[in-house]
Structure formats: structure tokens, C-alpha cells
Amino acid sequence: MESTSVRIAIDAMGGDHAPDEIVAGALRARDELDIEILLVGDPDRIRQALGSQENTPRLEIIAAEEVIEMGEEPISALRRKPNASINVTMNLVKRKQADAVVSAGHSGAAMASALLRLGRLRGIDRPAIGAVFPTVIAGQSVLILDVGANVDCRPKYLEQFATMGSIYSHSVLGVERPKVGLLNIGEEACKGNDLALNTYPLLAQNSQIHFVGNAEGRDVLSGQFDVIVCDGFSGNVLLKFAEAVGESVLQIFREELPRGTHGKVGTAFLRPNLKRIKQRIDHAEHGGGLLLGVNGVCIISHGSSQAPSIFNAIRLAKEGVDKRVSDQIRACYQQNVTAVAAGE
Amino acid sequence: MESTSVRIAIDAMGGDHAPDEIVAGALRARDELDIEILLVGDPDRIRQALGSQENTPRLEIIAAEEVIEMGEEPISALRRKPNASINVTMNLVKRKQADAVVSAGHSGAAMASALLRLGRLRGIDRPAIGAVFPTVIAGQSVLILDVGANVDCRPKYLEQFATMGSIYSHSVLGVERPKVGLLNIGEEACKGNDLALNTYPLLAQNSQIHFVGNAEGRDVLSGQFDVIVCDGFSGNVLLKFAEAVGESVLQIFREELPRGTHGKVGTAFLRPNLKRIKQRIDHAEHGGGLLLGVNGVCIISHGSSQAPSIFNAIRLAKEGVDKRVSDQIRACYQQNVTAVAAGE
Numbered sequence: 001m002e003s004t005s006v007r008i009a010i011d012a013m014g015g016d017h018a019p020d021e022i023v024a025g026a027l028r029a030r031d032e033l034d035i036e037i038l039l040v041g042d043p044d045r046i047r048q049a050l051g052s053q054e055n056t057p058r059l060e061i062i063a064a065e066e067v068i069e070m071g072e073e074p075i076s077a078l079r080r081k082p083n084a085s086i087n088v089t090m091n092l093v094k095r096k097q098a099d100a101v102v103s104a105g106h107s108g109a110a111m112a113s114a115l116l117r118l119g120r121l122r123g124i125d126r127p128a129i130g131a132v133f134p135t136v137i138a139g140q141s142v143l144i145l146d147v148g149a150n151v152d153c154r155p156k157y158l159e160q161f162a163t164m165g166s167i168y169s170h171s172v173l174g175v176e177r178p179k180v181g182l183l184n185i186g187e188e189a190c191k192g193n194d195l196a197l198n199t200y201p202l203l204a205q206n207s208q209i210h211f212v213g214n215a216e217g218r219d220v221l222s223g224q225f226d227v228i229v230c231d232g233f234s235g236n237v238l239l240k241f242a243e244a245v246g247e248s249v250l251q252i253f254r255e256e257l258p259r260g261t262h263g264k265v266g267t268a269f270l271r272p273n274l275k276r277i278k279q280r281i282d283h284a285e286h287g288g289g290l291l292l293g294v295n296g297v298c299i300i301s302h303g304s305s306q307a308p309s310i311f312n313a314i315r316l317a318k319e320g321v322d323k324r325v326s327d328q329i330r331a332c333y334q335q336n337v338t339a340v341a342a343g344e
Numbered sequence: 345m346e347s348t349s350v351r352i353a354i355d356a357m358g359g360d361h362a363p364d365e366i367v368a369g370a371l372r373a374r375d376e377l378d379i380e381i382l383l384v385g386d387p388d389r390i391r392q393a394l395g396s397q398e399n400t401p402r403l404e405i406i407a408a409e410e411v412i413e414m415g416e417e418p419i420s421a422l423r424r425k426p427n428a429s430i431n432v433t434m435n436l437v438k439r440k441q442a443d444a445v446v447s448a449g450h451s452g453a454a455m456a457s458a459l460l461r462l463g464r465l466r467g468i469d470r471p472a473i474g475a476v477f478p479t480v481i482a483g484q485s486v487l488i489l490d491v492g493a494n495v496d497c498r499p500k501y502l503e504q505f506a507t508m509g510s511i512y513s514h515s516v517l518g519v520e521r522p523k524v525g526l527l528n529i530g531e532e533a534c535k536g537n538d539l540a541l542n543t544y545p546l547l548a549q550n551s552q553i554h555f556v557g558n559a560e561g562r563d564v565l566s567g568q569f570d571v572i573v574c575d576g577f578s579g580n581v582l583l584k585f586a587e588a589v590g591e592s593v594l595q596i597f598r599e600e601l602p603r604g605t606h607g608k609v610g611t612a613f614l615r616p617n618l619k620r621i622k623q624r625i626d627h628a629e630h631g632g633g634l635l636l637g638v639n640g641v642c643i644i645s646h647g648s649s650q651a652p653s654i655f656n657a658i659r660l661a662k663e664g665v666d667k668r669v670s671d672q673i674r675a676c677y678q679q680n681v682t683a684v685a686a687g688e
Contacts, residue, residue, distance in 0.1 A: 152538055185576070185577060185581065193575075194496055217581040237527060237529065237582060239561065240529075242589065244562035244564070244566070251480055253597075258617075262614070268610070270610035272604075273604070273606075274601075
């Protein structure tokens with residue numbers, strides 16, 4: 001193996017389509033992104049999924065005997081199954097044998113395993129899951145966090161989400177000066193629930209981020225914001241609603257467009273354009289959630305992920321490593337600690 | 345005036361397109377729904393909007409000197425302007441001179457005015473705003489509440505929302521046995537934030553409603569639920585996101601569909617089908633929010649409402665009156681009080 005390329009550890013047993021689709025996405029990522037892949041799980045099943053690719057370069061199989069199933073309570077399951085694939089995958093990063101983790105398995109278990117094995121970054125009370133949404137402006141996206149790690153939040157958690165989100169948006173998504181919004185029910189500072197009301201002044205006073213105000217539901221996809229922070233309950237509802245609504249709208253189009261003779265003719269003419277629309281709307285193109293605030297790069301993909309989503313998740317993981325996101329978050333809070341120590 | 349027809353009081357000064365679009369929608373409702381309309385506001389401006397319709401039947405102009413502007417803090421503005429159009433409109437219902445209120449003005453002011461003038465129904469701690477969303481199943485909708493009246497909620501409020509929503513869904517939307525869901529981040533009873541965790545058992549034990557479990561963001565538009573309850577923060581974010589996402593998707597289609605020669609030809613063929621799709625997706629077709637739990641029928645429309653939305657809002661108001669929604673909610677809690685008094 002080349003020691004200079006990025007090494008991504010992938011939980012090959014996690015997700016509805018594991019291991020076949022996971023392995024397929026990983027192989028494509030290895031070839032197109034010039035990385036090393038470490039496939040963690042049942043060696044026999046992984047070999048079967050690899051087929052003729054078994055003995056090819058920049059690929060390693062790491063045995064893990066157990067799997068955390070979707071219905072299991074994460075913390076107790078992780079303790080009961082120390083050799084579960086997600087634990088083994090996280091350990092590879094902990095021991096510096098890999099640079100990043102990708103998992104499409106039980107997301108609660110992935111998060112708990114990351115917390116237990118990798119630990120939190122100093123200065124971060126609660127790691128958050130970020131999700132990248134497309135906006136109405138082609139090529140421009142918005143990072144929303146938290147989308148499910150912390151269902152009940154304190155204002156300072158949201159402030160930390162804003163800092164981490166800004167660093168990610170700048171470094172990985174390439175936004176020069178990310179505009180941060182607070183998810184809320186009105187534009188004015190006086191609007192909101194207790195959490196939003198108490199978070200607003202923290203964001204407004206934080207000079208490390210570029211806070212531009214409240215983001216209402218209607219603003220989420222407008223492209224006016226690069227980072228939007230919220231509690232994990234609202235964020236999760238929004239994420240799952242957004243994923244489904246894209247699919248729902250496409251379904252309505254599939255039903256209504258080809259109605260009648262004119263409809264069938266018109267639809268035939270539009271096939272390439274409809275494909276492009278599907279790509280712009282489809283969430284699967286966007287990879288997965290990023291776990292920000294832990295000591296390492298972790299991408300938590302959707303349980304329903306197929307090869308293209310896994311490929312995108314691995315691409316995200318590689319970018320997180322290349323751009324040293326965790327180091328930047330660490331440095332940001334290290335500065336604060338130094339500043340406080342110096343009496344600034 | 346015929347004393348038997350339903351009388352709807354309309355705040356003619358409320359909303360971005362007041363009074364012209366409000367008056368236009370009201371006139372159409374009068375003609376098509378066979379109701380009486382009471383237009384409240386500046387008589388000169390209302391007369392101007394009415395034009396040749398000024399002296400036609402089943403129409404009355406009620407003078408109100410002031411208007412609550414969109415930026416004003418509702419409670420103090422309502423006190424400072426007792427003769428504001430929204431106050432005068434509410435008073436008509438309070439004094440039984442009208443059966444229902446429709447307003448597209450400042451929604452916080454409309455809600456506060458309804459609370460102050462009409463009062464809460466006995467048994468209801470917090471009135472809620474319900475919004476009817478289309479689902480992926482044509483002709484089937486889902487009622488979501490609260491979408492903004494109560495940003496911080498207690499479990500018992502959500503339980504009351506479930507009762508009120510079930511009554512509305514059954515009586516007005518015609519659902520035989522409305523399936524109630526709790527907005528949450530997972531299917532299992534053990535998932536959720538503090539509010540959801542503590543609300544779940546209340547809903548599960550309530551024999552007056554048909555609780556079928558948690559509704560995740562992805563289930564909202566699935567048609568699996570007829571009523572979904574949530575705090576007003578999450579609900580408001582969802583409502584505004586849903587409105588915008590429909591519009592965003594239509595915008596993407598408008599950009600992408602006619603691309604290239606084939607695109608232009610295909611789009612021309614599809615014009616009638618695209619119109620039908622817009623109708624299925626467009627939120628404006630669905631009228632407005634219902635304020636449930638106050639002593640009277642109140643529809644709170646979008647500030648951006650134009651005549652078609654106002655027409656639909658008035659139709660909703662008429663149905664609320666015809667189906668005696670407030671009486672049914674009152675009766676439901678009266679029964680409870682009687683049962684408790686009888687030691688059941």
C-alpha cells in the first residue's frame with residue numbers, strides 16, 4: 001500500500017444494502033479518488049461482494065465478527081458487542097490505521113461508538129451531525145446542523161455548532177465567509193422558543209462566525225445562508241421531510257406528466273431534462289451526514305444508501321481529511337483557551 | 345340580509361395585497377358559497393376595491409379606523425389600537441353579528457385578538473394553529489398542529505391539539521377515524537426529545553383519539569396520518585419549509601424543463617399536465633391556518649394571500665361554522681368534566 005494516500009475505514013456490514021452496495025461504492029471511490037479502502041466486517045461476505053476485485057491494490061479486509069442491528073439500543077449494544085463492525089472501524093481511526101470512518105449502519109450506534117472510541121474535541125460539549133442540502137441556486141448548498149445527534153440542546157451547543165459548521169463550510173465546501181443563520185420562526189431577534197431566544201445573542205456576539213440572523217423554514221433552501229444551526233429534533237424533522245418531499249414531488253410528476261396522449265409525447269421529449277431535474281433534487285447525490293466535534297473524520301450515511309451514496313460519502317470523508325477539519329476546530333478552541341488564559 | 349346564511353367577517357385591511365385581493369376573494373366566496381360577507385376596514389378603500397359591486401346584496405362594510413402593521417408587537421399594538429380592523433372583526437363574532445373571522449393580516453395579532461376577544465374554550469390550555477397539507481395520495485390531506493401559536497409546549501397541550509385536530513379532521517375534512525401521529529425523530533416510543541417522550545404515553549392512553557404512533561419527517565406527506573401534532577416551533581419551521589420547497593421545486597422545473605429544442609417542444613405538449621401538478625403542489629390552494637381552541641371560528645391566512653387563497657380561507661371558515669367545530673370541541677371537554685365530576 002502507498003503510505004501517503006488517504007485511508008478510509010468503511011463499515012461494510014452497515015446499512016440496508018450491506019455489504020454489496022457498500023463494497024461497490026467503496027471500490028469506485030478507491031479507483032476514482034485514489035485512496036486506500038479498509039473494508040470492515042465478515043471477511044467471507046466481503047470477499048463474495050468483492051468477487052474478482054479481491055486481490056487488487058489499495059484494499060484491505062479487516063475482520064469484525066458482529067454487527068449492531070437497526071433495532072438495538074446503541075450504548076448497551078456497543079458494550080455487549082465490542083467486536084461489532086462499527087467499533088472495529090472506529091478503532092482503526094483511533095489507532096491511526098485509518099484517517100476517516102464511513103458507516104451506513106445504525107446511526108445512533110455510529111455516533112455513540114465515535115464518542116466512546118474517538119472522544120470529543122476539546123471545547124466541544126456535544127458533537128453534531130451536519131447535513132448538506134441543495135439550494136435553489138444551482139451548485140450552492142447549505143449545511144444544516146444538528147440533524148439528530150442532540151434532541152434537546154442548550155444555547156452554547158448551538159453556538160458550537162455554528163463554529164464547527166463555519167469551519168466545515170469554509171474548508172470543505174469552499175465558501176469564503178460562510179453566512180450563519182439560526183433556524184427560527186421569524187426574522188426578528190425577539191422571535192422564537194426559549195432555545196432560539198437565548199442562542200441569538202450568543203451568535204450575534206461571536207466574532208469568529210459571520211452571523212446574519214434568523215433563518216425561517218422558507219429560507220433554508222433559498223441560498224441566503226451557508227450554515228444553519230438548530231436543535232437535533234427540528235433538524236432531524238427537517239432533514240427527513242426534505243428527503244421525502246423531493247421524492248413525493250417526483251412521484252406526483254411521474255403520475256401526472258404522462259397523462260393523455262400529449263402528456264406521453266411531451267414526456268418522451270423531456271427525458272434528458274427530467275433526469276437532470278432528478279439529480280438536482282435527489283438527496284442521494286449529497287452523500288451523508290458529517291459527525292462534527294469528535295476526534296476524527298466520521299461520515300454517517302443513510303441506512304438506505306446504495307453505491308452512489310457510499311461513493312459520495314467517501315468523497316466527503318476524504319475532503320474532511322484533506323482539509324484537516326478536526327485540526328481546525330481544535331485550533332479554534334485552543335486559541336480561545338489561550339486567549340482566556342492570557343486574560344483577553 | 346337573509347338571516348339564515350353564514351356570515352363571515354373579513355379583515356379587509358390585513359395582508360400584503362389588502363384590500364383589493366381580500367375584497368376580490370370575498371366577493372367570489374359570497375357568490376359561490378352563498379354566504380354574507382362583512383368587510384372590515386377603511387370604508388373608502390373598501391368601496392374603491394368593490395367598484396361597481398358596492399351596493400350588491402349580502403355584503404356589508406364595517407368601519408375600522410386603524411390597522412396593526414406587520415412589524416408591531418401584537419399585544420401592545422392591540423391595546424393601543426382598540427379599533428384596529430382585526431379587533432373590530434373579532435368583536436363581530438363576539439357579539440354574534442358574524443359566525444367566523446378570516447384575516448390575512450399580522451398572524452400574531454390575529455391570534456392574540458382572538459384570545460382576548462373570544463377567549464379559550466373550556467378545557468383548552470392553548471389554542472393552536474392547524475395547517476392542512478397535501479399528501480402524496482391525491483385528494484388526501486393531513487392536518488398539522490401547532491404551526492406557530494405555541495413555540496414552547498407541554499405534553500398536555502399536544503394532547504389537546506390531538507383532540508381538536510381529530511374533531512376537525514373528522515367533521516370538516518370528512519375522515520371517518522382520523523389517524524393521529526406525534527411528530528418525532530424515530531418510530532419507537534423511546535425516541536425523541538423530552539417533550540415527545542412525555543407526550544407519547546398521554547396520546548397512547550387517550551381513548552378519544554386514534555393514536556397510531558410517531559410520525560417522522562418523512563411520514564408527514566405520506567398519507568399514513570390524518571393529524572400530526574407537534575410544538576409550534578417545529579410545526580412552523582415545517583410549514584414554511586414545505587411552502588418554500590414546493591415553490592423551489594417548481595422553479596427548478598421551470599428552469600430545467602424547457603432547456604434545448606426537445607425541452608421546448610416537450611414542455612409545450614405538457615402545459616395542461618404541468619398546470620395540474622402546480623395545483624397539487626401549491627399550498628395556496630389550501631387556504632390558511634385554522635385557529636382551534638378559541639370560542640369561535642377563525643381562519644388565519646398567509647400575509648401573501650391573493651384572491652384565490654382568501655376564497656379558500658372563507659370556504660374553510662364556512663365549513664368550520666357548518667360543522668360546528670367549536671361546539672364539538674366544547675362538548676368533548678364538557679363530557680370529560682362531567683365524567684370527572686361523576687368520579688369515572
